Amino acid sequence: xxxxxxxxxxxxxxxEGEGALHLVLEGxxxxxxxxxxxxxxxxxxxxxxxxxxxxxPDLMARICGICPVAYQMSAVHAIEAAWGxxxxxxxxxxxxxxxxxxxxxxxxxxxxxLAAPDFLGLDDAMQIAQRHRNQVERALRxxxxxxxxxxxxxxxxxxxxxxxxxxxHRIPTRAxxxxxxxxxxxxxxxxxxxxxWFASLPVPSRPQDVELVSLRHASExxxxxxxxxxxxxxxxxxxxxxxxxEEVQVPHSTALHARNRxxxxxxxxxPIARVMGNLDHLSPAAAAAHASLAERxxxxxxxxxxxxxxxxxxxxxxxxxxxLDADLPPPAEPQAVPRAGIGHAVTEAPRGILYVSLETxxxxxxxxxxxxxxxxxxxxQIEADLRALAPRILAIPEDxxxxxxxxxxxxxxxxxxxxxxxxxxxxxxxxxxxxxx
Amino acid sequence: MTEKPRLAVFKFASCDGCQxxxxxxxxxxxxxxxxxxxxxxxxxxxxxxxxGPWDVTLVEGSITTAHDAERILxxxxxxxxxxxxxxxxxxxxxxxxRNVADVEAWKSIVYPHPEWIRTLATSxxxxxxxxxxxxxxxxxxxxxxxxxxxxxxxxxxxxDLPLASVCIECxxxxxxxxxxxxxxPCMGPVTRxxxxxxxxxxxxxxxxxxxxxxxxxxxxLIRSFEAAGLSxxxxxxxxxxxxxxxxxxxxxxxxxxxxx
Numbered sequence: 132x133x134x135x136x137x138x139x140x141x142x143x144x145x146x147e148g149e150g151a152l153h154l155v156l157e158g159x160x161x162x163x164x165x166x167x168x169x170x171x172x173x174x175x176x177x178x179x180x181x182x183x184x185x186x187x188p189d190l191m192a193r194i195c196g197i198c199p200v201a202y203q204m205s206a207v208h209a210i211e212a213a214w215g216x217x218x219x220x221x222x223x224x225x226x227x228x229x230x231x232x233x234x235x236x237x238x239x240x241x242x243x244x245l246a247a248p249d250f251l252g253l254d255d256a257m258q259i260a261q262r263h264r265n266q267v268e269r270a271l272r273x274x275x276x277x278x279x280x281x282x283x284x285x286x287x288x289x290x291x292x293x294x295x296x297x298x299x300h301r302i303p304t305r306a307x308x309x310x311x312x313x314x315x316x317x318x319x320x321x322x323x324x325x326x327x328w329f330a331s332l333p334v335p336s337r338p339q340d341v342e343l344v345s346l347r348h349a350s351e352x353x354x355x356x357x358x359x360x361x362x363x364x365x366x367x368x369x370x371x372x373x374x375x376x377e378e379v380q381v382p383h384s385t386a387l388h389a390r391n392r393x394x395x396x397x398x399x400x401x402p403i404a405r406v407m408g409n410l411d412h413l414s415p416a417a418a419a420a421h422a423s424l425a426e427r428x429x430x431x432x433x434x435x436x437x438x439x440x441x442x443x444x445x446x447x448x449x450x451x452x453x454x455l456d457a458d459l460p461p462p463a464e465p466q467a468v469p470r471a472g473i474g475h476a477v478t479e480a481p482r483g484i485l486y487v488s489l490e491t492x493x494x495x496x497x498x499x500x501x502x503x504x505x506x507x508x509x510x511x512q513i514e515a516d517l518r519a520l521a522p523r524i525l526a527i528p529e530d531x532x533x534x535x536x537x538x539x540x541x542x543x544x545x546x547x548x549x550x551x552x553x554x555x556x557x558x559x560x561x562x563x564x565x566x567x568x
Numbered sequence: 569m570t571e572k573p574r575l576a577v578f579k580f581a582s583c584d585g586c587q588x589x590x591x592x593x594x595x596x597x598x599x600x601x602x603x604x605x606x607x608x609x610x611x612x613x614x615x616x617x618x619x620g621p622w623d624v625t626l627v628e629g630s631i632t633t634a635h636d637a638e639r640i641l642x643x644x645x646x647x648x649x650x651x652x653x654x655x656x657x658x659x660x661x662x663x664x665x666r667n668v669a670d671v672e673a674w675k676s677i678v679y680p681h682p683e684w685i686r687t688l689a690t691s692x693x694x695x696x697x698x699x700x701x702x703x704x705x706x707x708x709x710x711x712x713x714x715x716x717x718x719x720x721x722x723x724x725x726x727x728d729l730p731l732a733s734v735c736i737e738c739x740x741x742x743x744x745x746x747x748x749x750x751x752x753p754c755m756g757p758v759t760r761x762x763x764x765x766x767x768x769x770x771x772x773x774x775x776x777x778x779x780x781x782x783x784x785x786x787x788x789l790i791r792s793f794e795a796a797g798l799s800x801x802x803x804x805x806x807x808x809x810x811x812x813x814x815x816x817x818x819x820x821x822x823x824x825x826x827x828x
Contacts, residue, residue, distance in 0.1 A: 142610055142616075144610050144611075144613060144614035144616060145610075145611065145612065145613070145614060146611070147584050147611065148579075148584060149579065170581075171580075171581040171632045171633050171636065171687060172632075172678065172679075172685065172687060173581055173632075173661075173662070173663035173691075174663065174666060174671075174674045174675075174677070174678050175678075176677055176678045177666075177669070177673075177674035177675075177677040177678050178662065178663070178665045178666065178669070178674070180677070182805065183802075183805065186805070189775055189777075190662065193583050193585075193661075193662045193707065193810070194583060195583050195584070195585075196582075196583040196584040196585020196586070196587070196588045196708060197584060197585075197588060199583075199585070240588075240591065244591060244612060248613075248614065254613050254614045254615035255606070255612055255613030255614065255615060256612070257597075257598065257601040257606065257612075257613070258615075260598050260601070264598070267598065268598070271594040271595075271597065271598075272594070274594060275594040275595075278592060278594070286766035286767065286769065286770050287708075287763070287766055288592060289585040289586075289588055289589060289592070289708040290583075290585055290707055290708055290777070292766055292767050292770060292772070292775075293770055295772070299770075300767075300770040300771050300772040301769075301770040301771050301772075537614075
């Protein structure tokens, strides 16, 4: 009789939100694998109906405490597309600064608090601090700078309040922006040192044959604008997201999975996809950081995501400084007139592309809202990754196997609270597969 | 010195933002970790003591499932002092908008298979389920407030949480009042202080994310909004927001809708 083993991770630690892993192996065959999301749904797509579109930046920030800017950015761009609002170049630049702040804050949270303990065989960053206090303090200092950008433009770093349709409620003064630049300038060297430290750690390797999907902009590292492109030839506008990708319910899983509509296969979004798809748009310092780690980017490897995040922290600092040094004139007061319309937007959340589509009536009230967060897009790929990992999990003691699987999930920095707004939480396991729209 | 006090952090339906406020204590986090034993904080550590008891338990999030309604009873039993953090835990949060809507219809809007969703028809505050020792309001909580409350509890004294409204902080910052000077429907007069009046400081309306101040008079404030031309629908939306399920706001919103 073949040996049957079950690996259960009841509650995955060091991720955002509540999830569990259930893996059943028979011999070397995976008979069941489920990344369960038991985070309760909060129904954002429903509660937004009938609200004023200008309330969305405040409402949608509440989807995620770690990446509220991503939700605000995809929402305002979708509304502006629906209403035909022109975006002032100064607003465009400040939004890039603002988003850079979130990338810095979110990436450093993942690198030091969520991921680094795995590389050192420790439980948390507080334990790391007992051996490598200077590195933890460095990560905290850099993270504070990211939060500092969010506070300048948004009043606070969690659920910031500064974004409005067409711009910001308050434009920082020249003096405030110059003071920020002065703090950022010396920090890039610190970000390089931190990445260097991560490169000295035994970060595992797990190359995969997976399609990479990210935004691509003609001249910039992607953030708020661009076409959706993939390593296998997808090249569509934000409004065409649903022609290229679909969400499917599969019988072994409690979650809706996104996949390539044409091929039915999983895909990967996030820092790995962004770095590998936009090498030509990295800043010189970020490109140098990438070059020093080039062998980790020879093929897509989710385990190398911590390096991609480190490179993007440098990129985000350079982007922020570029905005600050450009010293654009303060933007004009936004002119946003509500009208009936449909808008779509895709922006690059720290964890990958975030699609929002919405419809407003003539008064500017939300009639329909659809959100596809990055974590739900990565779900199918996370499971594919774990399936491929199963033989290795089988070959080691159960405790180690559990840790290996958990660390693999963490590589994706899953944001479960985000994904849950449309993930099915409790599904009868024997229900037939069916497609969602 | 005796054993360190044991701290636990639990999450219910929420965005993680209030837990994140603890990790956002960039300058104090390592010192805090030296003063307390972080016994259970799943977002930050894989070292999890699920048994307790814990000296101080912070609870983020609201109760929206039957399972969570059970789980909070168990957590309460194992906690010496239980402190709720944030709008979800203290008012039901933004997801409590379902409490005045048709949840079955909402399931169909979001999910292709609504029949598979197990959720309660309501999102409720922790205090509607168990005894709560202290409530820290805010969406998210102010991280310095959390730190001060922990420090006070560690010293064995009572937290000193604000009672006054946002207006007090706004005046202290020297802002021109957006309500008086520009007629913006600012919720500051009925909203609890603690954020530092960040919205009016950016020139916009407070939208009440810190929940009701002590003894607020939202009915009077809303009357003044309506007198200045705010529609009834917008007036209701002002109240049915992040802390809309708090009785102070809910009762007035119910009345406005009834009298519409």
